[in-house]
Amino acid sequence: MSSIPDELHYTKEHEWIAGVDDGLTLTVGITAYAAEALGDVVYVQVPEVGTTVAAGDAVGEVESTKSVSDIYAPVGGEVVEVNTAVVDDPSLVNGDPYGEGWLFRLRLEGEAADLLSAEEYTALTSGES
Amino acid sequence: MPRPTPLRGVHTSLGATLTDFAGWLMPLRYGSESAEHNAVRQAAGLFDLSHMGEIFVTGPQAGQALDYALVGHLSVLEPGRARYTMIVNSRGGVLDDLIVYRLAPEEFMVVANASNYPAVAARLAERAKGFDAAVEDRSEQYALVAVQGPRSQEILAALTDADLAGLKYYAGLPATVAGREALIARTGYTGEDGFELFVANDDAEPLWTALTEAGAPHGLLPAGLSARDTLRLEAGMPLYGNELSTALTPFDAGLGRVVKFDKPGDFVGRAALEPLKDVPPARRLTGLVAAGRRVPRHGYPVVLASGGSTVVGEVTSGAPSQSLGRPIAMAYVDTAATGEALAVDIRGRHEPVEVVDLPFYRRNK
Known part of the structure; x- marks a missing residue:
């Protein structure tokens, strides 16, 4: 069972979102569950800083040896920062998915809707595994 | 439900990620597939290949039956030796x-791919009619464990008295390994030196355990199908379903050398293949190395880099390459596009690729 920190929010696309409760800037990454399912991540493409995205937009991609997955914007907003370290060293996604493996930060515009709690995401992934 | 191999319990206890491959529940990876790949290149890897089929053809005319059933000249094979060959249909398409x-x-013993062996066994039985030869599919009775990598011989030598140094590439000998009867073959699908060990199902787990223990000081890791796929791709080896299919002849795949027209008698596919032997194929299996980091994958179109959207080929296999540090792919590319700068349409964006000779990786002998 991979870790699912209580303080984060989640999406059905296996992304995590930090900062929903206390700020306008949210940090986005992929969950440990997703990283394990992908295997060794070899390439990460993140959106460009300054891009405005809508919730559900495909804004990047994560490639592993066997597969490639889109990264979606979990909420609408402007991309204010991207993790260049993870672009240079994609293995950070496997090694520290909730920490150094974060992908990008968004300034929230509007509401953060349809996000899952840790409990709901746990239920989702235990159903899939 | 996919079928488990006799090593299912071992895979589970190792925490393997399992996948359905050709109807078999197989280990995709145990930990990091990159580490498994590198272990095979630098030390050794241990594979469960029990999904492969073993079909026995026996009798006074077994060789002649195979000469008729397959494209190769098997009746001249020396006992103890092996050959890479193909079975085709009457139109020359690769089965x-x-x-x-x-x-x-x-x-x-005919070793066939997991997805195909029931059909291969059926065709062999059909084609052997009229010869004094019997065809028996014994796939259910055999497990197959492979040790691959530069340290393979040292590892295996700790478990057997067999003359491994004297065992040539593409040769096999019956032996006792870790107290179990095995057929040791010096064959593989990784581009490295290595051995494939055919054993009875019940002997698979003790053999695996013995190899794991003997291999530990040498850096041996269990390796899954993900590493196997990237290893064979680097070695430029075709995978049935990707580079080979019934829609292609051996000539289309650049493997016309396996078709032995000079053997005596007719064989299934001769009439269809003979006119093709001097015809340059319209497409050629081509090695591509990506300039960027996005990976060309199975089914992606190959296009001219000069622009437009002229499709000149299709990727059959692609993966990030540990040995090259860049993504690699094999693709069927129109011979008319030879010499042109190429790109691969990776989900809507054209990524430049360099054309290189196959294989991508060749071990130092």
Whole structure:
């Protein structure tokens, strides 16, 4: 069972979102569950800083040896920062998915809707595994 | 439900990620597939290949039956030696690629891919009619464990008295390994030196355990199908379903050399293949190395880099390459596009690729 920190929010696309409760800037990454399912991540493409995205937009991609997955914007907003370290060293996604493996930060515009709690995401992934 | 191999319990206890491959529940990876890949290149890897099929053809005319049933000239194979060959349909389309071992003058073992062996066994039985030869699919009785990598011989030598140093590439011998009867073959699908060990199902787990223990000081890791796929791709080896299919002849795949027209008698596919032997194929299996980091994958179109959207080929296999540090792919590319700068359409964006000779990786001998 991979870790699912209580303080984060989640999406059905296996992304995590930090900062929903206390700020306008949210940090986005992929969950440990997703990283394990992908295997060794070899390439990460993140959106460009300054891009405005809508919730559900495909804004990047994560490639592993066997597969490639889109990264979606979990909420609408402007991309204010991207993790260049993870672009240079994609293995950070496997090694520290909730920490150094974060992908990008968004300034929230509007509401953060349809996000899952840790409990709901746990239920989702235990159903899939 | 996919079928488990006799090593299912071992895979589960190792925490393997399992996947359905050709109807079999197989280990995709145990930990990091990159580490498994590198272990095979630098030390050794241990594979469960029990999904492969073993079909025995025996009798006074077993060799002649195979000469008729397959494109190769198997009746001249020396006992103890093996050949890479193919079985085609009457139109010359590839039904499977095979390794045939001559175990004794009147005994051959045909090793077929997991997805194809029931069909291969059926075709062999049909084609052997009229010959004094019997065809028996013994796939259910055999497990197959492979040790691959530069340290393979040292590891295996700790478990057997067999003359491994004297065992040539594409040769096999019956031996005792870790107290179990095994057929040791010096064959593989990784581009490295290595051995494939055919054993009875019940002997698979003790053999695996013995190899794991003997291999530990040498850096041996269990390796899954993900590493196997990237290893064979670097070695430029075709995978049935990707580079080979019934829609392609051996000539289309650049493997016309396996078709032995000079053998005596007719064989299935001769009439269809003979006119093709001097015809340059319209497409050629081509090695591509990506300039960027996005990976060309199976089914992606190959286009001219000069722009437009002229499709000149299709990727059959692609993956990030540990050995090259860049993504690699094999693709069928129109010979008319030879010399042109190429790109691969990776989900809507054209990524430049360099055309290189196959294989991508060749071990130092």
